[in-house]
Amino acid sequence: MATTIKDIAKKAGVSISTVSLVLNRKGYVAPKTKEKILSVMNRMDYKPLHSARKLATQKTGNIGYIIWEGHFSEVEMFYSQVFLGMEYAARKSDSYILLTTVKEDFDPKNDLPRFLQYKDVDGVALAGRVPHTLIEYLDNQELPFVLIDYELPGKSFNCIKIDNYNGAFRAVENLVLADKKYIAFVGGTFFHPSIKERYRGYREALEKYNLVNDGYLKKYSYCENIETSRSIGENGAIKLLNRHPEIDAIFCCNDTTAMGVITGIQKIGKKIPQEVAVIGFDDIPPAEYNMPKLSTVRVPKLEIGKQAFMLLSELINNPNMAPQTRIISVDLVIRESSHSEGNKQ
Amino acid sequence: MATTIKDIAKKAGVSISTVSLVLNRKGYVAPKTKEKILSVMNRMDYKPLHSARKLATQKTGNIGYIIWEGHFSEVEMFYSQVFLGMEYAARKSDSYILLTTVKEDFDPKNDLPRFLQYKDVDGVALAGRVPHTLIEYLDNQELPFVLIDYELPGKSFNCIKIDNYNGAFRAVENLVLADKKYIAFVGGTFFHPSIKERYRGYREALEKYNLVNDGYLKKYSYCENIETSRSIGENGAIKLLNRHPEIDAIFCCNDTTAMGVITGIQKIGKKIPQEVAVIGFDDIPPAEYNMPKLSTVRVPKLEIGKQAFMLLSELINNPNMAPQTRIISVDLVIRESSHSEGNKQ
DNA sequence: TTGATTTATCGAAACGTTTTAATATATTTT
DNA sequence: AAAATATATTAAAACGTTTCGATAAATCAA
Structure with missing residues (x-):
């Protein structure tokens, strides 16, 4: 033929x-x-012919992309963008990215993605929070893998990390400079290391400007220890504002939460950003179309995907490389939800 | 090993x-x-070992999924969901779905997805509007393919279609029964056959209830002949409502447009749904989190993916099958944006 | 010049399957 | 009891590549 x-x-x-x-x-x-x-x-x-080549070389030419089911099927566009970044990078090296999802209650015995069962990938990218049992499994298999925007405390794996700390720091600093005094934090599971870091950035920015007095952090933080969502944001905003009407800004652990926060503020009837400013994190596409447009910390999602692919390629070609972390920097983007008069340009 | x-x-x-x-x-x-x-x-x-098996059988075990770049990278979650439906279906038959995007100005000579260049797929699913040159190319290659939510006038290809006509008809009928008299249509490119069908459903529902008088359709329709977007919705709503304040409902060609329409109505300061009701189409995830929650026609996206996969599998195993179209039915889901008093339950 | 090295080419084995055709045995039909 | 058919197993070829080692020619060093 x-x-x-x-x-x-x-x-x-x-x-x-x-x-x-x-x-x-x-x-x-x-x-x-x-x-x-x-x-x-x-x-x-x-x-x-790829299959002939693969048979001879004993490589698959594929890379797996695993994501928690909820992250791909819900509003969250974040990880689809990262995926797209990997796909773009993969084009240049003629390999394929195989995407699959795993369920929350993943069990390596029964739910192993088929490309792992059949050893159809040379490496794997794990996007966001994934089951720890899966990470362990991969570690035992000696299959190269990278964590994207996630890490396991105490273990050193290959990682693509977002500069969460600095992003949060700058966002909060920006609120302070816009004369906000009572800046709240609304977030989801602290279990997620990225959110922890964002919180740390929030705290340290406040400390830098000596805003933190006794009880400040406790009073103005609202966290539910579950996956982030709009409803957490909405509930959080309503509870915080009712209890502490002096709050004049809310920094949110991500955009999804922030959009919920905005809904909450609107329900209470306060003006954004004049009375309460809001800044999110991630810059997912809906952020720009929100009403009001959401100020946020832009995370370069395509770039993350590209870096993940590149790191993975290196690992595949050089299996004994020491585990390393690559940090992707972020940018503050100010839109309507935090666009205070004094700060307008 | x-x-x-x-x-x-x-x-x-x-x-x-x-x-x-x-x-x-x-x-x-x-x-x-x-x-x-x-x-x-x-x-x-x-x-x-898949590569050995593939070499021997001369099958790839892969299916390509091609989508216009803008559809995967923008707010649009529709086609990601369809993709996920295909992935779920593929799991059962141990094949893989290879996703790639094509640019708007696709040229088969230079931009051919690599899985087509290398013949790494047994069949292809084309999601939504894709370049016609790509369709032609596939047709010439005698590679099985199905169009998802798209068709080419005059040609009979394998298709998974949404029951656009009935969805639109029922949505508009519901508005009429809620006592709305001046029901507008806001949409994007008529070039897209699905939108044409939705418009037909709109028109015929109005005709059924004798609402259409001279000039009605022209007066109350706003279409820009470009890809649908929030801004089309926003512009459309503002223009229509300023020109024809009697409008008491807007049926939108899809949810993205509808969310823009809602923004537009809010800017003008009318109440939703009391003064102007809104119904969209698709039921993309953000619809449920919109403010107000968007009434819409639910399209079962995972099911579409599954059906596409199944049809494709049949085509691959039986290449001389006559081209066929499978229609996926839809459901009206009423949320806040069209929840008129009389109709509440 | 001789021997060593570098450059250039190739035959053959290997990668792990499927599939065809051959063979052998068991069962059924006449 | 012979012929025909169904059941069961296998050896060997084929799929299209990479790679190892052999071989030969060209270049270099002494």
């Missing part, structure tokens, strides 16, 4: 091996033979 | 061929040999 390496060899008057050598840029092959072969390949529109 | 069919054969005291036969449920093999082999397989945790 399709042209094979054999056809090329015959037409070019050389052996199969030689063709393979130019295909893989290996060994010695005379410039003019090489040229000849390349021209024949081009003329006959030759594409190596 | 991993156990191969050879190991199984040796341990079970049979030939490789016999093992292969039970693996593929083919030919004759004595019940007790079969049992023996299966037990050995189980004990040794044998998984056939």
Whole structure:
């Protein structure tokens, strides 16, 4: 059917091996033979058959992308964007990203993604919070993997991290400079290390400006120890504002929560941002279309995907690399929800 | 390394061929040999190597999923959900879905997705509006493909269609029964056949109740011939309501537009749904979290993905099947944006 | 010049399956 | 009891590549 390496060899008057050598840029092959072969390949529109190549090399050319089911199926566009970033990067190296989801109550015995069961990937990217049993499984398998925006305390794995601390710090600092004095925090599960870091950024920014007095942090923080959602934001905003009407800004652990916070503030009837300013984190697409448009910390999602892919490629080619963490920096983007008069430009 | 069919054969005291036969449920093999082999397989945790199998069978076991770049990277969660539906279905048959995006100005000569260049898929699903040149290319390649929520006028391809007409009809009928008299339509490109159908449903529902008088349709329709977006909705609502203040309901070509329409209505200062009711189409996840919650026509996205996968599988196993269209039915879901008093339950 | 190295090419084995055709045995039909 | 058919097993070829080792020619060092 399709042209094979054999056809090329015959037409070019050389052996199969030689063709393979130019295909893989290996060994010695005379410039003019090489040229000849390349021209024949081009003329006959030759594409190596991946399955044959894979069989011979014992590599799959695939990378797995695993994400918690809720993260892909809900409003959350974050991890789809990261995925897209990986896909873009993968195009250049002719490999494929196989996406699959795992359930919350994942059990490695029964729910193992099929590309792991069948060893159809050379490496795996784990996006966001994933079951720890899965991480352990991969660690035991000696299959290269990277965590994206997640980590396990005490263990050192390959990681792509967001600069959560600085993002949060700058956001809160911006609120302070806009003359906000009572800045609350609304968030979800502290179990997630990224949220912990964002909280730390929040706290340290307040400390820098000496806003923190006794009980400040406790009074103005609202966290439910579950997956973040709009409803956490809405509940949090309503409870905090009723209890402490002096609150004039809310920094949220992410955009999803922030959009809920905005709903809550609107229900109470306060003006955004004049009475209460809001800043989120992530810059997911709906943030820009929210009413009012959401100020937030932009996380470069495509870039994260690209970096994950690159790190993974390095790991695959060099399995004994020491585990490393790469940190992706973020930018504050001010929109309507925190656009105070004094700060407008 | 991993156990191969050879190991199984040796341990079970049979030939490789016999093992292969039970693996593929083919030919004759004595019940007790079969049992023996299966037990050995189980004990040794044998998984056939996909690349070897693919090489031998000349099938890839992959299905491509192509989507316009803007549809995956923007707010639109619709096609990600359809993708997920395909992925779920694929799990059962041990195949993989390879997702890639194409640009608006796609050119088959240069931008062909790599899984098409390398013939790494047995079939392709095209999600939503995709470049016609791509459809033509696939048609020439004799590669099985299905269109999801799209069609080409005059051509009969394999299609998974949404019951757009009935969804729209029921939505508009519901508005009429809630005593709305001046029901507008806001939408995007008529170039998209689904939107055409939704408009037809709108029109015929109005006709059924004799609401359409001279100029009604022209007066109360706002369409920009570009990709749908929130801003089309916002602009449309503002223009229509300023020009025709009697409008008491707006049916939108999809949820994205509807959320824009809601923003527009809010800017003008009318109450939803008391003064102006809004119904969208699709039921994308943000619809439920919108303020007010958006009434809409629920399209079962996972089911669409599943049906696409199933149709594609049939096509792959039976290449001469006549092209067919499968229609997925939809449900009206009433939330706050059209929840008129008289209609509340 | 000789021997060592570098450059160039190729035959053949290997990767792990499926599948075809051959063979052998058991069962059924005549 | 012979012929025909169904059941059971297998050896070997095939799928399209990579890679190892052999071989030969060209270049270099002494």
